[in-house]
Amino acid sequence: GAVVSQHPSWVICKSGTSVKIECRSLDFQATTMFWYRQFPKQSLMLMATSNEGSKATYEQGVEKDKFLINHASLTLSTLTVTSAHPEDSSFYICSAEQGAYGYTFGSGTRLTVV
Amino acid sequence: ELKVEQNPLFLSMQEGKNYTIYCNYSTTSDRLYWYRQDPGKSLESLFVLLSNGAVKQEGRLMASLDTKARLSTLHITAAVHDLSATYFCAVRNAGKSTFGDGTTLTVKP
Numbered sequence: 001g002a003v004v005s006q007h008p009s010w011v012i013c014k015s016g017t018s019v020k021i022e023c024r025s026l027d028f029q030a031t032t033m034f035w036y037r038q039f040p041k042q043s044l045m046l047m048a049t050s051n052e053g054s055k056a057t058y059e060q061g062v063e064k065d066k067f068l069i070n071h072a073s074l075t076l077s078t079l080t081v082t083s084a085h086p087e088d089s090s091f092y093i094c095s096a097e098q099g100a101y102g103y104t105f106g107s108g109t110r111l112t113v114v
Numbered sequence: 115e116l117k118v119e120q121n122p123l124f125l126s127m128q129e130g131k132n133y134t135i136y137c138n139y140s141t142t143s144d145r146l147y148w149y150r151q152d153p154g155k156s157l158e159s160l161f162v163l164l165s166n167g168a169v170k171q172e173g174r175l176m177a178s179l180d181t182k183a184r185l186s187t188l189h190i191t192a193a194v195h196d197l198s199a200t201y202f203c204a205v206r207n208a209g210k211s212t213f214g215d216g217t218t219l220t221v222k223p
Contacts, residue, residue, distance in 0.1 A: 006156075034211070043202065043213045044157075093156055102147055102162040103204075103211065108155070 002028050002098040006106025013084055013113055021079045021109045023094035029074035030096035034103075035067075038091040050077040084113040116141050116207045120214035128222055130192050135217045137186040137203035145206040146186050148177050150199045151216070157202065160188075193221045 003026040013019050023033055031052045036044040048069050049057040056069035066088075068080040081088055094106040117140040127133050137146070145164055149157040161170045163179035163186060170177050174197065176189045186203055200218045204211040 032209075043215045044204075046210060046212075049210065095157075102145070102159055104159065105149075105157040110154075 002096070002104040004030075004094060004096050004104045004106045006094055006109060008109055009107060010110040011112070013111070015085055015113055016083055018080055018082045019084055019111060021081075021092055021094075021111075023077045023079070023096075023106050025075045025096050025098075025104075028096075028098050030077075030098070031074060033071060033077040033094055033096045035069065035077075035079050036093045036095065038093060038108075040091075044093065047079075052077075081111065084111070086113045089113045116143070116205060116212045118203060118205050118212050118214040120203055120217050122217060123215055124218050124220075126220045126222060127190075127193050129194055132192065133190050135188040135190070135201060135203075135219075137188070137205075137214055139184050139186075139205045139212075141184075141207060142181075143184075143205040143207045146179050147204045147206070147211065148175075148186070148188055149202045149204065151202065152199050160201075190219070193219075195221050195223065197221050 005024045007022050033050040035047045037047050038044050047062045050069045050071040052071045058064050071077040089112050091110050093108045095103045097103050119138045148160040151157050161177040166181040168179045174191045179186045198221045200216045202213050202216045204213045
């Protein structure tokens, strides 16, 4: 089955710094990847759709300049949280679709901004 | 705007009992998914339902889809403690998935 690798699993950073999260499809090519955010005891909220070789599509209310998405190859998408603040602390999850397998999710990144 | 409603949101049940989780959605969709999430973990895919009347079973879990009623169910048979987790349904429309709020299931001995 499809495997999506996400790194890092957790990160603690100081307020005002930037953090990059990587999402790789290991055994398939993903022209489209999705980035979600999940607050404790809540559902997943789609932040943006990452398209290989083109600009990401952001959901309403998601700041493009704060959450930078790059999808430079068919196997790698990155999410950079710029000038992070405590309210950006959350669980970030990427996913990719592989045909009949449906969506495969990365293991998630728990971001804590102090 | 696609809306996905799950109920119940919280479910506490005894081992050996049966129960059903419901997932209603507001517009047409080409796929419906069920996922499991353990605390602190990411999502694990359980079922992909593609067409009206689809039924899939894995162990003690069985999922079904009624596209006319815009309803999917996840039925739990003879629950065991290992099934304790949060279950999400998600509906795909226009290439994007919208998730329900999740059902947190606790199975007690």
